[in-house]
Amino acid sequence: MKPSFSRRAALLGATSTVLVPGLGFGQPTERPAEGGLGGTGIVGVVTDLAVLRVGGSELLTDANTSFSDGFGAVSAADVTLGTSLTVEAASSADGLLARRIFITYPLIGAVAAVTPDGREFQVNGVVVRTESPLRTLAVGDRVKVSGLWDGDSVVASAVIATNETSDLVSGTVSQGFTTAIGPIRILGPGQSRLDDEGFGTVIGQYDLDRNALVAELVTPNRFIGAAGPLTQLAIEGYLEPTRTAPGYRIAGLGHSFARNLDLSSFAETRVLFRGGYDGVFRPTSGLRLPEATGERRSILRQL
Numbered sequence: 001m002k003p004s005f006s007r008r009a010a011l012l013g014a015t016s017t018v019l020v021p022g023l024g025f026g027q028p029t030e031r032p033a034e035g036g037l038g039g040t041g042i043v044g045v046v047t048d049l050a051v052l053r054v055g056g057s058e059l060l061t062d063a064n065t066s067f068s069d070g071f072g073a074v075s076a077a078d079v080t081l082g083t084s085l086t087v088e089a090a091s092s093a094d095g096l097l098a099r100r101i102f103i104t105y106p107l108i109g110a111v112a113a114v115t116p117d118g119r120e121f122q123v124n125g126v127v128v129r130t131e132s133p134l135r136t137l138a139v140g141d142r143v144k145v146s147g148l149w150d151g152d153s154v155v156a157s158a159v160i161a162t163n164e165t166s167d168l169v170s171g172t173v174s175q176g177f178t179t180a181i182g183p184i185r186i187l188g189p190g191q192s193r194l195d196d197e198g199f200g201t202v203i204g205q206y207d208l209d210r211n212a213l214v215a216e217l218v219t220p221n222r223f224i225g226a227a228g229p230l231t232q233l234a235i236e237g238y239l240e241p242t243r244t245a246p247g248y249r250i251a252g253l254g255h256s257f258a259r260n261l262d263l264s265s266f267a268e269t270r271v272l273f274r275g276g277y278d279g280v281f282r283p284t285s286g287l288r289l290p291e292a293t294g295e296r297r298s299i300l301r302q303l
Contacts, residue, residue, distance in 0.1 A: 039227030040096060041277065042087040043104070043253065044236035045146070045157045046079060047297040052098075054085050055236045055272055056287075056303035059098045066226065069103040070168050070201045070219065078103060082158030082293075084146040088227040100226035106154045106182075106252060107145040108168035109206050111137060124167055124184055124206045124213060127153040131293055134159060148270070149252030150238040152183040155270075157293070169213055170201040171252035182252070185211060190218030199254025222254060233277045236289070239267050258282045272300070 044055025052059045067074050079085065079101065086104045089096040109124040118133030128145055137143075137159070146158040149171050171181045175196035179186040186194070186202050187210070194200040199222040204215040223230060237250040245259035248267065257263065258280050266286055275283030287303075289296050 038229050038231030039099070039225075040089045040091070040232040040234065041223050041227075041230045042085070042089060042234045043222070044085065044234065044272070045148070046081055046083045046085060047300050049079075049081060052079070053300065054087055055234045056300040057087075057089075057096060057234055059087060059089060059101075060092065060095050061098050061101070065098050066100050067103075068100070069105065070108075070170060070203055071164070071166075074103060076101075080158065080160075082146055084148065084157060086222050088223055088225070088230070090227040100224065102222075103146070104170060104222070105144050105168060106147055106149055106170055108162065108164060108166070109142065110167075111139055111141045111143060112208070114139060124169055125208070125211045126169075126182060126184065128156050128159075129153060130156045130159065131291065148237050149182060149240075151240050151251060155238070155291075166203050166216065167206040167213060168201065168203050171199070172249070172254045173198050173200045181213075183211070184213050186215055186218075187212045188215035190215050193218050193220050195220060197249070197254065197256070199252075230277050232275070233281055233283075234272065234274045235281070235283075236270070236272045238270055239263060241267075255281050270296075 042055050042057050047053050067076055067078065084104050086102040087098050088100040089098045107123045107126055112122040114121040114137050118135050118137060119130050121128050121137055123143065123145060142162050144160045144162045145154060145156050147154045147156040169181045169184050173194045173196060174180045179191045179194060181200060181202060188204060198220060201219040202213055202215045203217040204213050206213050235250055235253060237253055239248040240251040241247060242249050246257050246261045246263055248263045249257065270289040270291060272287040272289055273283040274285050289299065
């Protein structure tokens, strides 16, 4: 049974906020809409597997649900707790049915450094932060990092050993004198396929001396239309400042907010945004999330 509004309000009242374009903020009066006409795009971290839950959304799968990562097709077994996903889902009689589940690793590569307390390490020149110490992680280990970008660093939700020999970075593209994703310069062919401030995935070999990934395969975009045109988004992430209105974007996302939103009260926290999408993200609600995995999972289970 879904929780009633009163139970939900008691649990989330101190952390949830409705976005009112151009005016300010107040407490939520209803659950944000999911599905509807068109598809729903979901970006977040897996918090439950018995019922697949990502970013507070319960997802159904069937024989037609595709599973993939930056290298191609994978199996449902590759989706584990903490895996960061991009999901395209359609409404069904029973709920949101995932048409495509894409494992979105911000980083794959070799560990170049580990702090003594095991809470930070570097992959492809990027600092990765962890909630709990990784005592067995060593320089030279190759890992797949799930998590969310926070500025030029990544907050890890899962770190998995891998035998994959190619390196990977995915996130928001910046096009200036050089092409970059986060702090990593992108060299080699295929850069023209990436859009400034769009989302991109680049596979290749990381060059430590140049702090650059030499591209072998470049894939633009996060959503590919597997559930039809998207009309709703549910996005978990951290804000980072931009020079254009509304002054912020979600780090690593590659989608723009409506310009008339006041997002300043969300600038220093992890947030789950939900709302409409028409080429521009128009969230109607934002839920501040704690950093601790257990606390965050408990809150998201109540949505």
